[in-house]
Amino acid sequence: MHPLRVPKKLPAGPFLKWAGGKTQLLKQLQPYLHAGMKQGQVKEYCEPFLGGGAVFFHLAQKYKLKSATLYDINRELVLVYRVVQDKVDELIYALQAIAGKYSKLNEEKRKAFFYRVRKDYNRTPLRGDSFKRLESKRIARAAEMLFLNRTCYNGLFRLNSKGLFNVPFGKYANPRICNIKNLQAASRCLQVAEIRVCDFGKIKPASVRDSFVYLDPPYRPLSKTSSFNSYHHTPFNDTEQIRLAKMVKKFARAGARVLLSNSDPRNTNPKDDFFEKLYKDFQINRVRAGRLINSNGQARALINELVITNYR
Numbered sequence: 001m002h003p004l005r006v007p008k009k010l011p012a013g014p015f016l017k018w019a020g021g022k023t024q025l026l027k028q029l030q031p032y033l034h035a036g037m038k039q040g041q042v043k044e045y046c047e048p049f050l051g052g053g054a055v056f057f058h059l060a061q062k063y064k065l066k067s068a069t070l071y072d073i074n075r076e077l078v079l080v081y082r083v084v085q086d087k088v089d090e091l092i093y094a095l096q097a098i099a100g101k102y103s104k105l106n107e108e109k110r111k112a113f114f115y116r117v118r119k120d121y122n123r124t125p126l127r128g129d130s131f132k133r134l135e136s137k138r139i140a141r142a143a144e145m146l147f148l149n150r151t152c153y154n155g156l157f158r159l160n161s162k163g164l165f166n167v168p169f170g171k172y173a174n175p176r177i178c179n180i181k182n183l184q185a186a187s188r189c190l191q192v193a194e195i196r197v198c199d200f201g202k203i204k205p206a207s208v209r210d211s212f213v214y215l216d217p218p219y220r221p222l223s224k225t226s227s228f229n230s231y232h233h234t235p236f237n238d239t240e241q242i243r244l245a246k247m248v249k250k251f252a253r254a255g256a257r258v259l260l261s262n263s264d265p266r267n268t269n270p271k272d273d274f275f276e277k278l279y280k281d282f283q284i285n286r287v288r289a290g291r292l293i294n295s296n297g298q299a300r301a302l303i304n305e306l307v308i309t310n311y312r
Contacts, residue, residue, distance in 0.1 A: 011061060012185035015084065016077075016146070017155025018052030020219060022261070025305070026058050028287040032307045034257035037063060037212045042257065044211040045069070048200040050077065053186075055214050060189045068193040069211075071203065075126045076145055076165075077157070078197045083142035085195065088187035090136075094143035095178035102151070107171065114151055114169045117144055122164045150177045201247055205254035213256045217244055219263040220274070222303075238274070245278045252282075252310040264304040275306055283309045 014021060022029065036042040037059070043066030047056055050072040059065060072078055083091050102113055121144045149155055152167040160166045200215075218236035241262075252258050260279075264286055265272035276284060286304040 010181055010185045012057050012189045013182060014052040014054050014057065015179065015183055015186050016052050016080070016149050016157075019154075019156055020216070021052035022054040022216060023052070025261070025287070025289050026054065028289065028305075029055070029259070029261070029307065032259060032285060032287075032309060033059075034212055034259070034309075034311055036257065040064070042210070042212045043067065044208075046203075046208045046211045046213045046256070047071065047215075048198075048203055048213070049216045049218075050081065050195070051216060053081070055216065056193070057186065057189055059212075059214075060192065065192055069207070070193050070195045071198040071200065073197065073199050074157075075197050076141075078195055079126060079138060080142045080145050081190065081195045083139055084183060084187050085190040085193065087139055088183055090139050091142055091146075092178060092180055092183055094139055095146060098143060098147050099177040102147070102177065110151075111169045114148070118148060118152075118165060120144065121148060125163055147177055150175045200244060203247070203251075205247075205250040205256075208251050208256040209254045211256050213251055213258045215244070215248065215258070215260040217241070217260075217262065219261075220265060222263055222265065222268045241274075242278065248279075248310075249281075256310075258282075258308075258310045260306075260308040262306045262308070264306050267303045275308070279308050283312055285309070 014023060034042060040063060043064075045056070045059060045065050045068040047053075047068070048071045050056070050070045053070070056068060056070060060068065070081070098117075102110060105113055121141070126141070148165060148167070149157060151170055151172060153170040154167075155170070156167045158165070158167050200217075217240075220238070220241055248258055248260060262275060265274055285307045287307055288302045289305045290302055
């Protein structure tokens with residue numbers, strides 16, 4: 001197997017489709033970055049809700065991070081990131097094999113192929129946190145996850161209460177299953193990172209003392225129909241939002257520069273002061289973002305999102 005190479009200057013971006021990803025919000029977030037980050041004085045970065053990684057990839061390239069610690073509670077997601085980090089060439093070859101088979105099929109056979117892969121993927125849910133040996137089975141699993149992400153409906157990653165991936169087939173004429181150049185570029189960015197499976201509540205505040213911490217938790221839903229936070233089999237409800245706020249305050253007291261994103265409930269209820277009360281000692285800013293605010297696909301509009309910081 002010959003290693004694949006791409007130009008080192010090629011920019012990296014998220015290699016996963018991810019609901020709530022921040023690619024479209026990077027320009028709005030830029031003014032709210034801590035001055036130390038923008039001036040190159042902060043080299044340590046921490047992200048407790050990794051997701052699609054748009055903010056990490058942006059900061060890693062723009063500000064040349066010295067090191068980063070990336071967390072997520074989703075074991076499958078962490079596995080894919082670690083494979084991209086350490087075994088990207090092998091992953092690309094595995095993805096190319098899947099993409100080659102898939103591209104030759106008509107829509108009916110593609111649908112059947114998708115559900116076979118999904119069934120196989122769900123047959124042996126990932127257990128434990130032993131990622132040190134990225135053998136062929138783990139590489140194959142990462143390739144399956146990327147394939148499902150690129151060919152399922154709306155590119156969602158959703159788990160049911162049993163922890164099984166349950167997103168249906170998506171009818172895409174030409175899905176980009178294997179973006180070789182971006183996977184290679186992402187792998188280079190990830191060389192500065194330590195990637196861990198971890199609930200945010202288990203992160204030690206002392207470990208982020210000199211860091212810039214960005215938190216992008218599952219958003220508080222604006223309505224019943226807009227609720228989507230099933231990235232993990234445990235729901236992220238108001239109790240979790242309150243638990244998160246307590247942890248954010250611990251990070252701030254430890255000396256971290258903290259920036260947090262969330263939905264703005266005042267888009268639909270002007271009297272809802274849930275976050276104002278929760279983060280009363282923080283700076284609460286509002287930025288414009290394009291989001292769906294109900295189940296109607298036509299109801300996409302610019303609405304407010306919250307950007308909360310412990311600095312001015």
